Amino acid sequence: MKKNFTILIIIIALAIIVTILLLGFKxxxxxxxxxxxxxxxxSIAIIEEVELGNMKQWITIRGKDTSNPVLLWLHGGPGSPQMSLAHELDGKLEEEFIVVHWDQRGAGKSNHSDFDDQTMTVNQFKNDAIDLIKYLQKRLNKDKIYLLGHSWGSQLGIELVNDSPEYFYAYIGVSQVVDSHRGVKIAYDWLLEEIQHNNDQTSLNKLAKIGVPPYSHSQYRDFAQLVNLYGGNLDIHLSKLALISVKAPEYTFLDYYHLINGMNRGGAPLHQNGEMLSINTIKEIPSVEIPIFFFNGKNDYNTPLVLVEEYLEMIKAPQKDLIIFNHSSHTPFLKENDKFSEKIINIKEQMDF
Structure with missing residues (x-):
């Protein structure tokens, strides 16, 4: 028994060493x-650490031609960065843009060992973003940029556009956050119907244990897992995402520990006393001064399409449009990547100055 245990320890140690060697240290x-x-x-292809909001944070800047405009991607979560997926997803975009991915504070490479999660406030994220935009303007000699926000990043993005439109050519809201409380209620009604239709007693018991909305942050995390189980959230399995992520040269062995840690934390520090943030952009941001484009999966019940349609109908903007991805849920850039990239490039072509 002792011999077998020793062999197991050696195998695990060798596996860790091989993993470290494959992923690298730099x-x-x-x-x-x-x-x-x-x-x-x-061309430009760099990964670097920059100071944003008095904290070192990591970005990548990638584009085949530096004369192209900048596309800054605000990832979801908080805690779910895109940098480790970009090598698989951004090929077409990097032909037409300088694509910037940013691991926000507390996420991925920017989730340092001594990170203070009490600095995770909406205002701090917005200030970090403005610092980054100003850095990119100077670094790349650009007056304005294109801004893309996904999920949590769309909440951040629409507020940045509302507060500081002078920095942007256009805004692309992917799985746009509109009304957090109504969104959860819509998702609950849909999920309950789906579970009952499938006679899924196990899921019905789980949903009953979670209860009806409104939810605390911890309740919502359990609820979101059920939404995902029924196809209303992620469009590919987490194991496939992991396989894509581990091939990223931008991430080292230790970075994956920080990535998982940040994803597990999620946005909990944003929610005082555990209560979910109340977000209602219909009331808070009824108009913007730049063109806006919403991208949404038809089957999205994280940020339900019906609310995005309602928001598009009422918001005032110089130009606005909604692109629906009929085969996607919350992550159309994963499920329908070719169409996703083509539609973004079309926006640039519409707006070439």
């Missing part, structure tokens, strides 16, 4: 090269 990002293997002179 983050890198792949360069853009021509047919002869030479780095394309006008």
């Amino acid at each position: 983050p890198t990002t792949e360069q853009f090269k021509d047919a002869d293997g030479n780095i394309i002179e006008e």
